[in-house]
Amino acid sequence: MFQLSTEGLEKVKKELKRYETRESAIIPSLFIAQEENKGWISEEVIHYLSNVMDIPASRIAEVATFYTMFNLKPVGKYHVQVCTNISCCLNGGRELAAHIAKELKTDFGQMTEDGRFTVSKVECLGSCSTAPMMQVNDTYHENLTPESAMNILRGLK
Numbered sequence: 001m002f003q004l005s006t007e008g009l010e011k012v013k014k015e016l017k018r019y020e021t022r023e024s025a026i027i028p029s030l031f032i033a034q035e036e037n038k039g040w041i042s043e044e045v046i047h048y049l050s051n052v053m054d055i056p057a058s059r060i061a062e063v064a065t066f067y068t069m070f071n072l073k074p075v076g077k078y079h080v081q082v083c084t085n086i087s088c089c090l091n092g093g094r095e096l097a098a099h100i101a102k103e104l105k106t107d108f109g110q111m112t113e114d115g116r117f118t119v120s121k122v123e124c125l126g127s128c129s130t131a132p133m134m135q136v137n138d139t140y141h142e143n144l145t146p147e148s149a150m151n152i153l154r155g156l157k
């Protein structure tokens with residue numbers, strides 16, 4: 001059963017005090033929970049947050065399903081998010097995403113068999129001037145070519 005760590009729970013309680021309405025703390029709390037649940041938001045996580053935050057689970061689920069930065073199924077150790085929005089697209093972002101998925105022998109949104117990678121296509125990550133780019137967990141990699149992207153991914157432990 002999912003439970004936040006003592007530290008994580010304290011962070012959520014702090015978020016609840018930070019805003020005028022409890023609902024405003026949903027997004028930061030989902031981030032905290034996602035980090036502690038190996039990168040994804042399960043139904044258990046939603047129900048746990050609902051109890052802790054005293055907010056209906058349906059409301060938390062609405063937020064979790066609306067924003068693409070919350071993963072609703074397990075992701076690999078490395079979540080490779082390739083931007084395919086306009087600037088990246090014009091600079092080969094779609095081809096880059098397809099190349100990465102092919103090289104890693106996976107489909108978008110699926111975890112590789114070894115559990116190391118999940119490749120996703122995402123909307124603009126705010127790094128348009130250095131397109132095409134990808135985000136791997138918390139790190140941005142910019143001005144990519146298919147080769148440089150694969151060198152980065154193959155170099156991860």
Ligand code: FES
Nearest residue numbers: 083088124127128
């Ligand atoms: S369009 Fe890719 S970072 Fe903005």
